[in-house]
Amino acid sequence: MAGSVKKTTLENGVRILSQKIPHVRSVSMGIWVTVGARDEKPEENGLSHFIEHMLFKGTKTRSAFQIAKEFDAIGGQSNAFTSAEYTCYHARVLDTHLETMVSILTDIFLNSEFSPSEVENERPVILSEISMLEDSPEEYIHTLLEENFWTGHALGRSILGTRETVQGFSAESIRNYFSSHYKPQSVVISAAGNVDHERFVELLAPSFSGLARDGEPEPRVLPGVNVHTKLYKKNLEQVHVCMAMNGLSLTHPDRFAASLLNTLLGGNMSSRLFQEIREKRGLAYSVYSFSSLNIDSGLFGVYTGVAPEHVVTSLTLILDELEKLCASLIPESELKDAKEFTKGSILLGSENTENQMVRLAQNEIHFERYVPVKETLSHIADVTVDDIRRTAEYLFKNGRPSLTLLGPCKNRKQLDGLLDSFMGGK
Numbered sequence: 375m376a377g378s379v380k381k382t383t384l385e386n387g388v389r390i391l392s393q394k395i396p397h398v399r400s401v402s403m404g405i406w407v408t409v410g411a412r413d414e415k416p417e418e419n420g421l422s423h424f425i426e427h428m429l430f431k432g433t434k435t436r437s438a439f440q441i442a443k444e445f446d447a448i449g450g451q452s453n454a455f456t457s458a459e460y461t462c463y464h465a466r467v468l469d470t471h472l473e474t475m476v477s478i479l480t481d482i483f484l485n486s487e488f489s490p491s492e493v494e495n496e497r498p499v500i501l502s503e504i505s506m507l508e509d510s511p512e513e514y515i516h517t518l519l520e521e522n523f524w525t526g527h528a529l530g531r532s533i534l535g536t537r538e539t540v541q542g543f544s545a546e547s548i549r550n551y552f553s554s555h556y557k558p559q560s561v562v563i564s565a566a567g568n569v570d571h572e573r574f575v576e577l578l579a580p581s582f583s584g585l586a587r588d589g590e591p592e593p594r595v596l597p598g599v600n601v602h603t604k605l606y607k608k609n610l611e612q613v614h615v616c617m618a619m620n621g622l623s624l625t626h627p628d629r630f631a632a633s634l635l636n637t638l639l640g641g642n643m644s645s646r647l648f649q650e651i652r653e654k655r656g657l658a659y660s661v662y663s664f665s666s667l668n669i670d671s672g673l674f675g676v677y678t679g680v681a682p683e684h685v686v687t688s689l690t691l692i693l694d695e696l697e698k699l700c701a702s703l704i705p706e707s708e709l710k711d712a713k714e715f716t717k718g719s720i721l722l723g724s725e726n727t728e729n730q731m732v733r734l735a736q737n738e739i740h741f742e743r744y745v746p747v748k749e750t751l752s753h754i755a756d757v758t759v760d761d762i763r764r765t766a767e768y769l770f771k772n773g774r775p776s777l778t779l780l781g782p783c784k785n786r787k788q789l790d791g792l793l794d795s796f797m798g799g800k
Contacts, residue, residue, distance in 0.1 A: 379734065379744045380571040384579060386587045387559030391734050391744075392574050393566040395727060401472050401567035402731040404464035405483050408560045408739055412458045412528040412594060412668075417542070419528075420535015421551045423456040424500060424543055429463060430454070431492040433485040438492070441478060448474050456533050459669060460739065466728055469568040476577045484581055488552070490545040497540060504534050511614045511780055512660065512679060519616040519778040520666070522604045523673055527597040558585035562738050566730035597671050601774045603790050605783035612679045613781035615689065619769055621665055621672030624740050630753045631761040632665065632674070632769065637712040638704065638762075639663045639695065640676060644711065646695050647676065655691070657684045669740060674769050682782045689777075689789060693796045699766040703759045716754055720747060771797070 378394040410422055430452075431438045445452045445465065452465040463483060467475045508514050517532050524530030534540075561582070565574055599620050622632050640647035640663030651661045661678040680688045723729040724747055737745045774797045777789060 381738070381744070382571070382575045382579075384558070384583050386583065386585050387557075388561045388563065388582045388585065389738060390575050390578055390582075391562065391564045391738055392569050392571040393564075393730055393734055394569060394571065395567050395730065398567050398727055399468055400466055400727050401469050401475070401565055401569045402464065402466040402727040403472075403475055403479060403565040404462045404563070404731050404735055405479055406460055406462045406562040406564065406735045406739065407556050408460045408562070408591070409555045410457050410459040410461060411531060411533040413555060413592070414528055414531070416531070417539060418551060419531045419539045420500070420533070421539075421543060421548065422461055422555075423533050423535060424496070424540065425548060425552055426454045426456045426461055426463075427496050427500060428488050428492065428548060429482045429486045431496060432487050432489060433481045434487060435485070436478070436481060441482060444474065444478055450475060452478075458529055458533065462732075462735070464728070464731065472569060472574070473577060476574075480578065480581050484585075486552075488545050488548050493543070493545045493548065497543070500534065500540050501537060504532075504537060504540070507532075507534060511608070511610055511612075512677070515614040515616045515677065515778060515780045516675075518604070518606060518780060519618055519675065519776070520673070522602045522778050523600060523618045523776045524597050525600040525602070527595070529597050529668065529671070555591070557589070557591055558582070558587050560591055561585070562735050564731050564735035564738070566734055567727040594670065597668075599773065599776075601776050603777040603786060603793070604779070605786060606778070606780045607783055608781055610781040611681075613682050613685050613779055613783055614677070614679045615685060616675055616677050616778045617689070617692065618673050618675040618776045618778075620772055621667065621674035621769060623670050623672050624667045625669065626672070628761070628765050628768070629667070630750075631757045631765040634709065634712045634716060634754065634757055635699070635762055635765055635769070636663050636665055636674070637715055638708055639699065641712075642715055646698075647678075647692065650691055650695060651678060651688060657681075657688050657691075661688075682784065685779070685783075686785055686788055686792070689792055693792060696766070696770045697796065700763065700770055703763055706759060709757070709759055709762060713754055713757070717751055720750065773797075 380392055382390045414421055448467055448471040450465050450467040454463045465475050521530045622629050647661050651657050658678045658680045663676045666673040676692050678688055
């Protein structure tokens with residue numbers, strides 16, 4: 375382990391990591407489990423997210439109100455999130471309240487009751503969350519895009535689940551899923567801030583050592599890519615457009631080039647898409663590129679929201695920018711700017727204990743080791759203009775893009791013709 379980062383692995387496989395940052399007064403802690411939406415069967419869709427909610431709804435010794443009150447009493451910030459591949463329960467407190475934070479997070483993770491009454495109370499909350507997502511077209515289009523791109527695979531299902539699956543969950547089904555999937559070898563506990571590693575382990579080990587290692591997690595199935603142009607008609611002022619191409623995994627050696635490519639294509643205000651579509655032509659308020667990365671797969675996409683009469687023009691411009699990145703080398707100065715932007719984002723983020731806690735856990739989950747910031751910056755610095763073009767060709771010309779539209783959609787044949795033309799008639 376480098377520098378102030380330390381790791382302890384308990385006999386049952388639970389991994390405990392910490393990074394001491396002595397000049398701060400806070401400590402951020404997260405209990406991570408490598409279980410997410412992609413580990414669910416169709417009828418289980420949304421269970422991981424439902425469990426995330428339920429872990430704050432009462433244990434054998436604390437009610438939901440007491441959990442909230444104890445965090446508030448120490449000025450702590452607590453939350454949780456579910457992704458396709460893991461779930462995290464986290465908090466941030468002053469270093470003097472480390473023991474209280476560990477006590478609460480350990481209690482909710484190991485001793486939640488999943489009472490039937492709390493399940494019934496929380497069900498409408500999650501149903502409301504689903505409705506909120508559907509009422510936000512710029513967010514909902516991404517759910518629809520993944521549904522089309524990963525059709526037939528768990529990655530194509532919403533993390534929130536559906537109204538039908540959520541209505542069907544019972545306290546018993548939630549307990550069963552929790553006990554069968556939350557295995558000790560899937561647990562990573564990380565902390566960053568003014569924390570002593572030995573003390574941190576001393577607080578956690580008595581409780582987490584008791585988790586029985588009964589069997590191994592089920593292996594994940596590699597997703598296949600589906601090419602669709604799918605239109606979802608809805609009475610909106612704009613058409614929300616999302617295009618996806620096969621991307622890189624979290625561990626792919628070209629991930630640094632892909633990250634820089636994303637930045638210069640549509641990752642900030644000076645990016646090519648932002649300048650061409652918003653600044654020069656005024657076609658859209660929001661336009662950007664993005665990556666959705668998994669441990670074994672990935673998606674590279676572009677989003678914009680435009681007036682119905684500008685859909686064809688906007689897609690043409692987007693494809694033109696992709697073509698340029700494949701056909702010619704970008705200027706060295708443009709790559710340098712993208713590197714500086716990325717370097718600044720990484721270094722500024724490293725000053726936040728919560729970001730460091732997240733980075734610590736994700737490095738362990740993805741690489742099973744600590745990856746120093748210096749190492750990441752070195753890889754970014756090594757990317758060349760040739761790497762950018764090669765990566766662009768791999769991402770953009772390795773199969774026809776998948777297109778998803780939400781709003782007053784039309785011109786499907788024309789849009790399909792643009793995509794076919796971009797692929798050289800393939």
